[in-house]
Amino acid sequence: MNLNEQALADLSAKIKQWGKDLGFAEIRIADTDLSQAEGQLQQWLEAGYHGEMAYMASHGTKRSRPAELVPGTVRVISARMNYLPSSAAWRAIEKQHAPDTAVISIYARGRDYHKVLRTRLQQLAEKINTDIGEFGYRVFTDSAPVMEVALAEKSGLGWRGKHSLLLSREAGSMFFLGEILVDIPLPVDEPVGDHCGQCQSCMDVCPTKAIVAPYQVDARRCVSYLTIELHGSIPVELRPLIGNRVYGCDDCQLFCPWNKFAEPAVVDDFAVRNGLDHARMVHLLLWSEEQFLRMLEGSPIRRIGHERWLRNMAVGLGNAASSMRGDAEIVAALRSRLAHPSEMVQEHVKWALAQHGDGA
Incomplete structure (x- = not known):
């Protein structure tokens, strides 16, 4: 495969549109350099903050070096998909649960997001394959050693909030993340700044x-x-x-001011x-x-x-x-x-x- 600069830019635009057609709210593209995030991850692990989540430390540098996880990777297609129910008053509703009512995180009340996102990311990869021919890729959704938030932040999908979740000025934080690691040198998108300010x-x-x-x-x-x-x-x-x-x-999302912009899910x-x-x-x-x-x-x-x-x-x-x-x-x-x-x-x-x- 030998795509020139214009062909790569055109492909990037098509990928973003195909992603929206598949129910993703936004698609952006990042390179694989996570050197800064790697140091932060190591400090977090050394502090023991991961508790029993041994898998956070068990893959060495593969978690922060996508090309070690999937050889040949040069870009990461990062995607977000909204999961919020359609009610405009969702934050007020979620703050009013009776003491004998089970409070279950909103993301877990429907279908398993792993299957939903993985299926649609695979469909997106197949669309790319149909367009340009065979290429190297692998799909991920919160089930492998991938630093999703760091990659999403690098791609410009948002910034890491003080609660460590990704935040978007347009959509708050009520969304899932997924990735396709690819061997196509697509043009990368610019990251956005931190907009938490003094809020805590x-x-x-x-x-x-x-x-x-x-x-x-x-x-x-x-x-x-x-x-x-x-x-x-x-x-x-x-x-x-x-x-x-x-x-x-x-709770950290319910009270985050940016979630007044949270967008409803478009898939059922x-x-x-x-x-x-x-x-x-x-x-x-x-x-x-x-x-x-x-x-x-x-x-x-x-x-x-x-x-x-x-x-x-x-x-x-x-x-x-x-x-x-x-x-x-x-x-x-x-x-x-x-x-x-x-x-x-x-x-x-x-x-x-x-x-x-x-x-x-």
Whole structure:
């Protein structure tokens, strides 16, 4: 393949249009130099902020050097896809969950985004292949050693906010990222500046104070880590801070001023399923493993398994005691799980019952 400068520029424009046709909100292109981000990643790992996420350190420099991960890579096509439900008042709605309602991160209420983005990125790659012939590429969506935010920032999709997520002036942060690593020397796009200024709303509102400094998150304290990545018991001192957040946490995004510009999803895959935007924890706690697997078929939540699902529900119901202490329905639901074969589930259920004044 031997494309001249004009042909590469034309191809770049076509890729961006094809991306929009496939449901992506924006496509931009970056080179592969992540030397600055590599040093920041190493410092983060050395501080132990990754907790049990050993995969963050297990691939050496491949995570920060795309050409080592996929030999021949010279450019990264970086894409964002909005996932926000269509309600214009979404931030106000999300701040009003009742204490016995399960708060599940907005991104996880619909279909598994890994499959949605990967399929559409593959379709985009096939369109390129049809246009120019065979080329080297590999598609990624949050499932391999790729520094997605750093690449997206370099491509100009946005800037890294103080909560460490990517922010866009046009779309806030309620979107997914995906990449195609390619061996085509496409023209690169310019990055944008940081527009957080003096604002630290995300740091102030974080329930566990996991944002230990601007642009630095100690994952070991983050509710998303505690309810999704952590395999064992949730530290007792952090349980009361989790509230009713049973899968992930959106607080740093809910209170970010830039998310008043958040854009709704244009694909229907991210529409809420199984009423997960207003489900009661007592009902979810009573799901059998078979129900859990069936109801969450095709959902990203399935990855934590039934045991951690029950662990999280127990913590949420224990915290409901702050305004519903001793509620008969909650206590009965928790007591029904005392005989669960998992010692971890039993431990969290007993803790939750103790919050309600039940010493079972």
